[in-house]
Amino acid sequence: MNSPENNSRFIIKGGNPLRGTIKVAGAKNSATKLIVASLLTKDKCTFYNSPNKIKDLQVTTKICSLLGSKIEVKDKVLEIQTKEITNACINQELGSSTRIAILLAGPLVHRFGKAEIPIPGGCRIGSRPVNLHIDGLKKLGCNVQMNDTHYIFEADGLKGAEINLDFPSVGATENILIASIFAKGKTVISNAAVEPEIIDLIKFLQKMGAIIEVRTDRKIIIEGVKRLYGTSHRVIPDRNEVASFACAAIASKGDIIIEDAIQDDLITLLNTIRRVGAEYQVVENGIRFFYKCKLRPIAIETSVHPGFMTDWQQPFVIMMTQANGITIVHETVYEKRFGYVEELKKMGAEIELYNTCLGGLPCRFASSQYYHSAVVKGPTKLKGAEINIPDLRAGFSYLIAGVIAEGESIINGAVYIDRGYEDIDLKFQSLGADIKRVQ
């Protein structure tokens, strides 16, 4: 964590409304999983619209190349072929720095009979356990042990099973889905997550030769097959990047077009934007987002797809500091996803946190002490300040705060933003923001 790029930060002079056109990148939360799934075949797989510059994707490809994959990257194309798995123990430093490594359990067990995967740690948005992943893999017949640093998965072939998730976890659904492709018989995942990134993974697996049914009642049914083949696939556009820039444009009283944004993946966001008095227009090649009149407050709660996504919450909160009145946001996916609020108060934001479920039905955290509801008072004239980024989505929301604040802001910790957004400073600059990256 000591390379010079890790110390880079952004300096922003606020006040310019964002105007212009940008193109959204491929989705980090899809591309990384597709790369993992490609290890299910010895053949070559090709990905188009791959966000090759983002750090989380680079960590994923580094892990796979240490396991035996040959990877070539050119512009937005990524080719990967894993003829042989040469090692099934994932490097501790790399593997513990990402939530992706644990998804390699299925491909490694299938091809090597064993996988040693670093135990993923908690992070600043919550404890992020992987109990649902482990329980699911055990049900498929995997033997799972744990030492101080790694989970050790072993199996000589997996068997289909009925797996009911307590919570529609994105990662657990993906893990079980990938692992069950070669399991003998049928696997049924009930209460599965059905995020667009999961559907993208299913589409890719289908092209490779898998048989997967998606029911309307959150059930995913996988019929085991014997072999998968190489294929090519276009990564879906990143709906989180779209939501982030949409909020930035509206908060700055601007008007932008985001090329390649897909309406289907953003229905709840679009409804919410219209409800608060901002506007959007679905155009030929994307979606236009623009400020129309004073924003109205709202009560929302984050949820699994097709609800209001937890990754949209942070940019949305910054946008709502500019609304006329009191907005309530109830975070129901992660227990600690408001950790970024304290720093924003240095810029004058009026946001109070509560450990109760405000504005909605009681959630899983109802009887906990976690501060998972926020009351956002607006409109607030934010003032430039020096603040430190705690995580990826919060990082983007600090950039929005800098763009709409009066005066200069210094936003430390560009490394967090680089994990999930490509060329972020260049994109903001092209929309007219006065932002520069400095070491």
Ligand code: EPU
């Ligand atoms: N959970 C458990 N046990 C498990 C798995 C999850 O209790 O075994 C809990 C988590 O602690 C959390 C909730 O379930 O409270 C949701 O976790 P989920 O597994 O759905 O999330 P994830 O797979 O770890 C992905 C994205 C996140 C995104 C969430 C929700 C990736 C790499 N990450 O995480 O994205 O917020 O789904 O949609 O796909 C980001 O991109 O910044 C990011 C955090």
